[in-house]
Amino acid sequence: MRRHLEHPFRRPVGERARAQFAALAAALEHDARPRVLDAGCGTGASTLCLARRHPDALVIGVDKSAHRLQSGQRALGAADAPPNALLLRCDVVDFWLLAAAADWRFAAQYLLYPNPWPKPEHVQRRWPGHPVLPALLACGGRLELRTNWKTYADEWCRALQLANVPWQVDCSNEPQPISPFESKYRASGHLLWRVQADSAFRSATG
Numbered sequence: 001m002r003r004h005l006e007h008p009f010r011r012p013v014g015e016r017a018r019a020q021f022a023a024l025a026a027a028l029e030h031d032a033r034p035r036v037l038d039a040g041c042g043t044g045a046s047t048l049c050l051a052r053r054h055p056d057a058l059v060i061g062v063d064k065s066a067h068r069l070q071s072g073q074r075a076l077g078a079a080d081a082p083p084n085a086l087l088l089r090c091d092v093v094d095f096w097l098l099a100a101a102a103d104w105r106f107a108a109q110y111l112l113y114p115n116p117w118p119k120p121e122h123v124q125r126r127w128p129g130h131p132v133l134p135a136l137l138a139c140g141g142r143l144e145l146r147t148n149w150k151t152y153a154d155e156w157c158r159a160l161q162l163a164n165v166p167w168q169v170d171c172s173n174e175p176q177p178i179s180p181f182e183s184k185y186r187a188s189g190h191l192l193w194r195v196q197a198d199s200a201f202r203s204a205t206g
Ligand SMILES: C[S@@+](CC[C@H](N)C(=O)[O-])C[C@H]1O[C@@H](n2cnc3c(N)ncnc32)[C@H](O)[C@@H]1O
Pocket: 039, 040, 041, 042, 043, 046, 062, 063, 064, 065, 068, 090, 091, 092, 093, 111, 112, 113, 114, 115, 179, 180, 181, 182
């Protein structure tokens, strides 16, 4: 984590992601609404839910799975869909790198039940240990990570501590789950962990 925080991630971004991000940035050029990111949004159900919770913001759901996004795209077409949600099929690693390079600042970023990659050797695939972490933090805003795996929450707290970003962790007891995975784990009686942070408070040395 320290190494990633000290050295920029230089992975080249694919042409497809570059073109998608450029099209999105052009479409939003005159859009002054605060932006909220739903990273790894799956079907996009959480994106629609967040759009209803943040009616003054534009909520952008990003996922790499076309299959999962299909149902979200259908839901976005419904008459009662919130007008302030959009879904993008893109690798969110590329998205964070491009957004950070373009100086985008999100009002909030949600990371709801990311793939756990549970083996010890997978640590660099989990977002707190991933080389994209500095770009993610540079995109700013209030961060909210939810997971049913305490180790993942602990790793986030450690990464945020190393990056000098104040955080708090608790068990999420929201009466209304935000995402399908949250619903599934809640129904199975899992403890649901929530890490919240505000990367705007990052210190100058962070
Ligand atoms: C466990 S699912 C959670 C989906 C949703 N957030 C929820 O809580 O119901 C993890 C999602 O992250 C997406 N994902 C994983 N790695 C990704 C990446 N690098 N870029 C974009 N999406 C990614 C997967 O396609 C999948 O839809």
